[in-house]
Amino acid sequence: MVASEIRxxxxxxxxxxxxxxxxxxxxxxxxxLDMVGELVSELxxxxxxxxxxxxxxxxxxxxxxxxCDVMRxxxxxxxxxxxxxxxxxxxxxxxxxxxxxxxxxxxxxxGPSYVGALGTFSAYQAKVVHIAMDDQGIVPESLAQTIYALxxxxxxxKFLYTIPNFQNPAGVTLNIARRQQVLDICQRxxxxxxxxxxxxxxxxxxxxxxxxxxxxxxxxxxxxxxxKTLAPGFRVGWALAPxxxxxxxxxxMESAVLSHSSFTQLxxxxxxxxxxxxxxxxxxxxxxxxxxxxxxxxxESLMPPEVTWTRPAGGFFVWATLPEGLDSKAILPRAVAERxxxxxxxxxxxDGSGARHMRLSYCYPEPxxxxxxxxxxxxVIEQEMQLRDTFGTGSVRxxxxxxxxxxxxx
Amino acid sequence: xxxxxxxxxxxxxxxxxxxxxxxxxxxxxEVLRTAGVDVETRDTDASLVPSVLxxxxxxVFVTLHxxxxxxGAIRSVLELLDVPYVGADPDACRVAFDxxxxxxxxxSVGLRTPESVTLPKETFHDLGATVVLGRIIxxxxxxxxxxxxxxxxxxxxxxxxxxxxxxxxxVGCFAYGDTALIERYVDGxxxxxxxxxxxDGPIALPAxxxxxxxxxxDYAARxxxxxxxxxxxxxxxxxxxxxxxxxxxTAHTAxxxxxxxxxxLIVDADDVPHFLEVNVAxxxxxxxxxxxxAEAAGQDLGxxxxxxxQNAAARARA
Numbered sequence: 001m002v003a004s005e006i007r008x009x010x011x012x013x014x015x016x017x018x019x020x021x022x023x024x025x026x027x028x029x030x031x032x033l034d035m036v037g038e039l040v041s042e043l044x045x046x047x048x049x050x051x052x053x054x055x056x057x058x059x060x061x062x063x064x065x066x067x068c069d070v071m072r073x074x075x076x077x078x079x080x081x082x083x084x085x086x087x088x089x090x091x092x093x094x095x096x097x098x099x100x101x102x103x104x105x106x107x108x109x110x111g112p113s114y115v116g117a118l119g120t121f122s123a124y125q126a127k128v129v130h131i132a133m134d135d136q137g138i139v140p141e142s143l144a145q146t147i148y149a150l151x152x153x154x155x156x157x158k159f160l161y162t163i164p165n166f167q168n169p170a171g172v173t174l175n176i177a178r179r180q181q182v183l184d185i186c187q188r189x190x191x192x193x194x195x196x197x198x199x200x201x202x203x204x205x206x207x208x209x210x211x212x213x214x215x216x217x218x219x220x221x222x223x224x225x226x227x228k229t230l231a232p233g234f235r236v237g238w239a240l241a242p243x244x245x246x247x248x249x250x251x252x253m254e255s256a257v258l259s260h261s262s263f264t265q266l267x268x269x270x271x272x273x274x275x276x277x278x279x280x281x282x283x284x285x286x287x288x289x290x291x292x293x294x295x296x297x298x299x300e301s302l303m304p305p306e307v308t309w310t311r312p313a314g315g316f317f318v319w320a321t322l323p324e325g326l327d328s329k330a331i332l333p334r335a336v337a338e339r340x341x342x343x344x345x346x347x348x349x350x351d352g353s354g355a356r357h358m359r360l361s362y363c364y365p366e367p368x369x370x371x372x373x374x375x376x377x378x379x380v381i382e383q384e385m386q387l388r389d390t391f392g393t394g395s396v397r398x399x400x401x402x403x404x405x406x407x408x409x410x
Numbered sequence: 411x412x413x414x415x416x417x418x419x420x421x422x423x424x425x426x427x428x429x430x431x432x433x434x435x436x437x438x439x440e441v442l443r444t445a446g447v448d449v450e451t452r453d454t455d456a457s458l459v460p461s462v463l464x465x466x467x468x469x470v471f472v473t474l475h476x477x478x479x480x481x482g483a484i485r486s487v488l489e490l491l492d493v494p495y496v497g498a499d500p501d502a503c504r505v506a507f508d509x510x511x512x513x514x515x516x517x518s519v520g521l522r523t524p525e526s527v528t529l530p531k532e533t534f535h536d537l538g539a540t541v542v543l544g545r546i547i548x549x550x551x552x553x554x555x556x557x558x559x560x561x562x563x564x565x566x567x568x569x570x571x572x573x574x575x576x577x578x579x580x581v582g583c584f585a586y587g588d589t590a591l592i593e594r595y596v597d598g599x600x601x602x603x604x605x606x607x608x609x610d611g612p613i614a615l616p617a618x619x620x621x622x623x624x625x626x627x628d629y630a631a632r633x634x635x636x637x638x639x640x641x642x643x644x645x646x647x648x649x650x651x652x653x654x655x656x657x658x659x660t661a662h663t664a665x666x667x668x669x670x671x672x673x674x675l676i677v678d679a680d681d682v683p684h685f686l687e688v689n690v691a692x693x694x695x696x697x698x699x700x701x702x703x704a705e706a707a708g709q710d711l712g713x714x715x716x717x718x719x720q721n722a723a724a725r726a727r728a
Contacts, residue, residue, distance in 0.1 A: 008428070008429040330582060333585040388581075391581050
């Protein structure tokens with residue numbers, strides 16, 4: 001790992017003076033914390049000997065049943081036996097990558113894609129090939145063409161990694177028609193799909209989208225998480241996998257950590273059993289919708305007209321595109337000096353592209369802070385446009401490598 | 411030497427070098443604790459002044475880099491609070507932190523420093539970048555070294571080997587500051603000479619030679635363990651080593667610095683040191699140069715830091 005300038009700048013962004021539109025932290029303050037406190041206390045008092053003991057590598061059986069109830073909201077019919085509880089869905093991603101990837105193997109991913117996944121793929125020396133995405137999600141034609149080109153070249157494709165709902169970082173959602181096309185293309189090509197869905201229940205309009213896994217139990221590994229619907233501090237996520245993969249995941253899990261924490265698994269189980277968790281998710285949705293609106297309104301009224309952005313229908317993120325000749329990574333120091341932070345787009349590509357993009361998150365700051373942040377950012381972008389006009393558009397530099405920010409930004 | 415009560419290490423701040431500063435602060439606190447000093451570490455936020463007023467420390471070790479830590483601002487506040495601290499006073503800091511000004515001062519006492527041009531971004535905007543940059547290349551030649559006039563850790567700094575690279579280097583530089591220092595690049599051995607003064611006059615520690623594995627001592631090379639090879643003491647002839655030591659002490663004195671400083675130099679093929687810049691709050695991290703120099707001199711870093719604090723405390727009582 002290289003000590004990157006970007007990480008150094010984020011060290012400043014964590015200070016309260018800075019409006020951070022960079023973080024991906026859920027607003028856990030919206031949870032009834034006294035209730036969580038009681039629940040944990042009761043757990044230790046009543047079930048301490050179990051909660052403080054080793055558990056099974058696959059995870060607490062009762063929690064796995066409950067996880068199946070949660071997934072049913074997205075049309076997934078699954079058996080608890082096919083669920084593996086992991087340390088956040090990030091660990092599931094790590095284990096799957098460990099199982100499938102030999103150095104040089106190809107992983108397909110949206111361009112842009114989740115920085116934490118790119119970091120994992122890079123750690124196992126996978127070669128990430130990006131698939132084009134527009135405001136309706138993955139472009140099926142691009143997926144088919146890329147698979148064809150790679151197969152023709154003899155490159156071993158191990159899986160497609162996709163975040164179909166309110167994607168991190170782009171904020172876009174794969175539409176219904178394309179879901180079927182993506183499933184068909186991958187099935188025909190024999191390409192496994194890793195469906196990462198941490199934000200699926202945080203949609204602002206209507207019912208949750210049906211998961212890809214709902215229509216294909218054999219070709220999809222589904223990754224879920226309580227990090228956004230409850231709290232990331234519990235570090236409880238899961239993988240729902242076809243039998244053969246599930247078995248390998250359990251072995252990999254045992255060799256990595258023996259077992260997940262019984263304590264946090266039982267706490268989450270207790271929460272789901274005794275608390276109105278669907279109501280809590282609704283509270284989160286309303287909170288994030290208000291913040292999304294604040295961000296979109298502020299962008300609309302304050303940004304220079306040359307800047308464009310996506311309009312997410314859920315989740316945490318807006319993906320903005322800067323005018324020609326601007327480089328979001330080069331802008332970050334000036335933005336931090338003006339006390340606002342974002343994540344430069346280059347971190348979300350494995351091939352160094354993305355310089356004209358930035359991820360803006362609205363999940364953590366209060367609405368008035370979001371507006372203030374956008375006001376500062378707009379000023380910085382205007383200054384940068386002036387600098388571009390002074391020195392010419394050829395002054396953008398090459399970038400390379402994945403810049404992985406800390407967990408509070410992932 | 412007098413006994414120290416509790417001391418305060420200031421680290422963090424809102425400069426670009428916050429992360430480095432936090433690492434420096436941790437290191438200094440750790441070695442001071444090992445040396446038996448009662449240490450408290452604090453960030454510079456709204457709680458600082460009230461807490462210092464409520465419980466004044468015997469002395470402060472400032473490990474804030476860049477911005478407020480080195481431009482004299484935080485030291486002015488410490489003066490207002492009547493708290494002794496290690497390092498140069500605010501006026502000297504202001505001069506040293508502004509690289510073009512520091513260069514002018516050391517040049518006036520006979521030191522060599524690369525020829526340079528200093529320009530704010532408005533000049534390029536008002537007069538046109540192409541003509542001004544073209545003229546700079548004609549005057550200084552290539553390669554050039556571009557860096558912000560203020561700031562450290564090589565943030566915003568880059569080597570320019572062709573005319574085509576210059577506009578991008580300028581934009582990269584202006585990301586970190588509004589004024590750029592464009593210097594003729596001097597080829598040679600890069601060394602850093604730390605100067606310490608625990609009350610008996612400024613003494614140069616052995617020069618540390620810097621050999622980045624990718625040729626450029628940039629941010630990553632500075633703070634990633636193993637990315638740069640260091641030689642302490644530097645592989646210089648005795649005459650060149652002596653010239654470096656003398657140059658650093660001369661710069662320290664001419665700039666009116668106090669207690670601690672680090673001067674960065676390039677030693678050319680004729681063994682002549684060229685002054686690049688001086689740091690009034692040198693990095694103290696595991697990969698920083700002053701701690702390596704102290705080790706090369708056989709000095710325990712904790713003892714050195716404690717002696718500097720004792721000297722600052724004694725100065726305040728005098």
